[in-house]
Amino acid sequence: MPMMEYIDAIRLAMKEEMEQDSSVFVLGEDVGVKGGVFTTTKGLQDQFGEDRVIDTPLAESAIAGVAIGAAMVGMKPIAEMQYSDFMLPATNQIISEAAKIRYRSNNDWDCPIVVRAPIGGGIFGGLYHSQCPESIFFGTPGLKIVAPYSAYDAKGLLKAAIRDPDPVLFFENKKCYKLIKEDVPEDDYVVPIGKANLLREGDDITVISYSLPLHFAMQAAEELDKEGITSHILDLRTIQPLDREAIVEAVRRTGKVLIVHEDNKTGGVGAEVAAIIAEECLYELDAPIRRLCGPDAPAMPINPPQEKFFMLSKDKLLDAMRELALY
Amino acid sequence: MSTEHNQPKDIIMPQLAESLVSATIAKWLKQPGESVDMYEPICEVITDKVNAEIPSTEEGVMGELLAGEGQEIAVGEIICRILTAGSGGEAAPAAKDAPAAQAPQPTVPPAPAPAAASPRPAAPARAGAAPQGAAAGEAGAMRARYSPAVQALAAQHGLDPAVIPGSGMGGRVTRKDVLRYLEHGGASAAAQSSAPQPAVFAAQPPSSPQNEVRHSGLHLSENPPLPKIEIEEGGRGSNETYIDITPIRNTIATRMRQSVAEIPHGWMMIEVDMTNLVKLRNKYKDEFKNKEGVNLTYPAFVIKAVVNAIKDYPIMNSVWAVDKIIVKRDINISLAVGTEDSVLTPVIKKADQKNIAGLAMEIDDLARRTRERTLKLDDMQGGTFTVNNTGSFGSILSQPIINYPQAAQLTFESIVKRPVVINDMVGVRSMANFCLSLDHRILDGLICGRFLQRVKENLEGYTLDTKLY
Structure with missing residues (x-):
């Protein structure tokens, strides 16, 4: 390959x-x-x-x-x-x-x-x-x-x-x-639309995300491993239609969920995922559902400090994941 | 276990003065986990142009800080919580619970108290600054809050969650605690099995950013809220710098805008022959300095002259109140004092009852305390007329913005020697301009002209025989 x-x-x-x-x-x-x-x-x-x-x-x-x-x-x-x-x-x-x-x-x-x-x-x-x-x-x-x-x-x-x-x-x-x-295989394969993908298994927290932030989540998870915190990470892959079964199953694994995306928080994909969890998993929850998203600001600024502030990063994920694990 | 010792008491933003509806937290003097004595200052606040300290109304250990530095808090809102101690130790409660919650090393879980707590009493409490702050601060507060997952598991296995050691935030029993408890079949095993958990906790405190430690409470001048200037380096053509607006700057901006927007400003100027006053001051200044330890400055004479003129024209000492004009009986002179980054107007109360020496000493005191930033809120209130010594920065002409809601402001410009015609002869005299901004709703040119003439007469009337006391 x-x-x-x-x-x-x-x-x-x-x-x-x-x-x-x-x-x-x-x-x-x-x-x-x-x-x-x-x-x-x-x-x-x-x-x-x-x-x-x-x-x-x-x-x-x-x-x-x-x-x-x-x-x-x-x-x-x-x-x-x-x-x-x-x-x-x-x-x-x-x-x-x-x-x-x-x-x-x-x-x-x-x-x-x-x-x-x-x-x-x-x-x-x-x-x-x-x-x-x-x-x-x-x-x-x-x-x-x-x-x-x-x-x-x-x-x-x-x-x-x-x-x-x-x-x-x-x-x-x-x-x-x-x-x-x-x-990446050169042969003819497809990844089915509507199916989420479990990237990593763990017992302490579940991270649900899609696109780039997963990259940070995977890096953060590796560091948290050393602290004795294991992370269960679900890649939604398809954000419409959402893979409800996979979401519910991933939540049940730990009862603590962090939803992450770069799009801003209010009215984002994470809001819908959180609603699904609230509808389906109330009795499985061990902590409040948390979201880590881009700020509710009109757009990403161009100056480097503010861009850094706006963007998600491994460190931001690390803090949010650790905090949830310790809840 | 030790939850009964910790009763978090809410600390609210007090009403520091009648007119205050809010205040801005300038700096926390106590961080979570630090012990707090009764009336010990817990934070600095900035209000109406002045810094003040909030004294603690409880004795105990600082818990959660609910307001950040720089945040404006309405009067009556909760700013922090203080964990009041029961009969037990003072600083201990916060510390005691954290190790207890981990139910750790000793094989018998019910008795972890003295042995487990003593080796590290201070550490967890101090670490309470960072993400884990709430955990250490509210230690035990979450002990009896069971999540749906914990309740469901407990019900399913017929367990009482209260007997399960909690490893979560604030001593909370987590879902994993229940599973571990079940896995090891009950209480005795629970202690051993939770051993790995403390490792997670122990990893925490070192990585949390340590807040600076404060040694004692009373350092008002330690942290002057100077503007932070962030200079954008980097070669992307950034040629601007940004200065954060301090709360004081913001208050000044609001007041100035309000004054200009509401008050129709009128302006007049008069020139005064200060020659006699200069001689008078020169006569006494060394003696006064030796005797009183403060400088005998011109503003003392000027304020005396102004106050006497206000006595003759009390309308100068008034406030516009839409359907009426309120004339103030006391003459309280606001004195504009500039600092590097702001201008404040401390007040000389009942200036009409003070002689020149008393005014000189009070001016010196207020100016010094303004620069040291130790003015009290009370020092700033009740002004009825403002005098601004603009001459001190070399001005010979200025147009002040009235100190809202007063009726007028007078500036005292530089004293300069000039040729002056007196009785058709030219003489060299020490001259100074006095400028008056007036609220034209209250005052007109005629009355202000008379007032300025009276100020002029009073100043020119000083002689070498004038008494300072």
Whole structure:
């Protein structure tokens, strides 16, 4: 198995799917000639041509709209939003059109699009290159949302998303692009959408998260091991629909839950996970449910001290996890 | 076990003065775990332009701090809790419980008290500063709070959770404690099995950031709330610095804005021939310094002249009250005193009853205590008219903002020698300007002109025969 970066795994998933299925195509800003601003689509236009790797105008609403139209006549578009921050002009297309087509046409039409969008900060990106927009789309029935943390999952989930008959938002973490490097199989596998993944077993606390913060949680867990605190860590992988069984099972293991995400706290994915736990696990709880999230501030600031303040980190996770363990 | 010794008492923000609705915590003088005597200062607060200390109303051990430094707290809100001791030891309760909660080394759990507690009485209490603060501070407070998980497990196995040693925060019985208890089949085994747990606890205190230790309570000047200046280094073109707004700066800003917004300011100036006064002061200043130990300064003479002028024009000593004007009987002179980062206005009470020597000594005292930051709230209240010695920083002309809600403020500018025409002859005289900002709702040009003329007459009327006492 070759070692590859998270970003390579995403590129490989698109390449493999495009080779296998001629209805799969990529569109977005600078995805063709330039190969994407992060090089996610590098080499795809050389291999598949301009008709299947399309450079679009600077108009996210059009990127989503064109993808939806193509999907409705049988294509399988992968629409790239250069940064998830720029995705908002396309929200009407995604929420009001893509998410509702199957329901509205009584199963007559469907909309198998994938919208890829890089999320997250900590890259000195400032207000408009660091956002986590999960909570904007979260809770919209008809959409699936995935947010992989590992390179393995990134490839497997993207392939699953492309093959999925319904619209899937694929939130890749831009800080993970080069940070995560691991063995990724070159063969054809998928990671099922809607299934959470247990990263680590432990008896003292349960950490539930998705995307980059899991990286910090795993590092913190290793340090806590030395203090005699063991952590049970669940990667949601898919944030819509949530894997309720896996959440409940992970909570039952320790009775102490910390939910972590970089998106801000209020109204975030963690709020829903906490509600599920409250609904299902009251008698299993040994401590109040806790959340560690980005602050409820409008956006990630660009100056380094405030960016550091805003971002989650291993140390922040370590403190929160230890405190819960000692509760 | 020892829970009955710890009764946390709520300490509230007291009403430090009638008009106060809130105060800002400047600094905690007692950290969780430190012992507190009755009336011993527990924290410094900043109110209405002054620092004060809050005395403890309980004797015991400091528990949880519920208000952070810099936080503004409404009067009557709880700021901290103090664990009052029962008959037992004073500093012990907080310390005693932490080891007890771990139910550790001795094989017989019911009797851990003296042996287990004595080896490390102080350590856990002091460590109570950091994340674990609540645990040590409220030791035992969580002993009888059972989580749903603990209750469910206990019910399932027919256990009384009260007999299970608790290793959690505040002596809480955790789910794991129950499982461990079950695994080892009851009380006797529980003690041994919980042995690994203390390791987790023991790992804690060293890693927690230690708060600075205070040796005693009374150091008002130790921590002057100087503005923190953060300079952004780094080459990303940052050429600005940021200065945190101190509570005092904030109060000044609020008052100034209120004054300018509410009071229609009028302004007048008059020039006074100070020559005789300069001679008078020169005559007495060395003698006065030797005798009284303080400098005989010009403001003492100026305030005396102003007070006498106010007596003739009492309307200068008044407050606008929308449907009426309140004229104050006492003449309390607010004296503007500048420090490096702020300006304060301590008050000379009943200035009309003091002679020049008394004023000089009181001015010296207030100015010194302003710079030392040891003014009391009482020193700041009740001013009816403000005098500002702007000449002390070289000004010859200024336009003061009235010290709200007073009616007027007078500035005393630099004394400068100038050629002056007297009886068609030119002489060199020591001249000074006096500027008056007035509340034009209360005062008009005519009355203020007369008032200033009276101040001028009083100042120019000083002679070498003027008595200081």
